[in-house]
Amino acid sequence: MWSKKILIIIYKKHLYLLLLMILLVLVNIVLYLTQFIYRNYQVPETVTFSANDTSTLSSSANVRNPKLAIILDDFGLNRAGIEEAMSINRHLTFAIMPFLKYSKQDAITAHTKGYEVIVHLPMQSQKRDNSRWLGPRPISLNLKDSDIDKITSDSINAVPYAAGLNIHMGALASEDKRVVSAVMRVVKRKKLYFVDSVTSSRTVCGLVAKNIGVPFIERNVFLEGSSKNKSYVKQQLSVAEKLALKNGYAVVIGHVGSAGGKATIQAIKETIPEMEGRGIRLVYVSELLK
Numbered sequence: 001m002w003s004k005k006i007l008i009i010i011y012k013k014h015l016y017l018l019l020l021m022i023l024l025v026l027v028n029i030v031l032y033l034t035q036f037i038y039r040n041y042q043v044p045e046t047v048t049f050s051a052n053d054t055s056t057l058s059s060s061a062n063v064r065n066p067k068l069a070i071i072l073d074d075f076g077l078n079r080a081g082i083e084e085a086m087s088i089n090r091h092l093t094f095a096i097m098p099f100l101k102y103s104k105q106d107a108i109t110a111h112t113k114g115y116e117v118i119v120h121l122p123m124q125s126q127k128r129d130n131s132r133w134l135g136p137r138p139i140s141l142n143l144k145d146s147d148i149d150k151i152t153s154d155s156i157n158a159v160p161y162a163a164g165l166n167i168h169m170g171a172l173a174s175e176d177k178r179v180v181s182a183v184m185r186v187v188k189r190k191k192l193y194f195v196d197s198v199t200s201s202r203t204v205c206g207l208v209a210k211n212i213g214v215p216f217i218e219r220n221v222f223l224e225g226s227s228k229n230k231s232y233v234k235q236q237l238s239v240a241e242k243l244a245l246k247n248g249y250a251v252v253i254g255h256v257g258s259a260g261g262k263a264t265i266q267a268i269k270e271t272i273p274e275m276e277g278r279g280i281r282l283v284y285v286s287e288l289l290k
């Protein structure tokens, strides 16, 4: 009789514990969902810095001194616009694809002429990817962590003077936490920064960079889109300028080669003096992360 009563008491105690655990699990699910929704639906203009980066962008200081970082992607391959880009003579950041005919040459010329150099790391962009646009050793989802580590490390070594890294294509790979983490660990080891081009709204690059402690910033505006003509690029530069005036800074990405080329460079060249006249200062990406 007594033993039966004791058993009931123990059962009741465990029932409370069980209910408490279910409640905790539910609270965790709600918290996770809230974070998930926030991460995926935040305003794309947001610029995030890593937890390690103690700098804060005081809006009043930066609105008095608005900065614009222009990144030009796809160096190393097609030559359209490369010579023109190398003669802009401002603080610009050039993203150079590794393992291509002109990778090393473009990196050395860019560095010598005073541009900031970053690695433009090719990563898988869709389920069946067109490898022609990805170069010889892209990061794909079927690679093991150790292979991703090796390719990322070799890519950085193939681009002399690299201060940072961004992704070429990569819409699918940038959503994969395992793949992005394997890349980001190398970026951390090599003491580089990471720029997320945001080719997918479900990118996990910012989250992973924060967890691993890599200086991080997001692209705000692409210079080319549905149209690649000069007037469209100028329109996009004006969007970027407005953002810089509002937030203190903006990060834009344009392209040399077939994705942008001479029209993009011409638009930048013609717009720079006008923007500078309105107080915008062109900066390297690293100058936004200081």
Ligand SMILES: [Zn+2]
Binding pocket: 073, 074, 120, 167, 168, 169
């Ligand atoms: Zn690219």
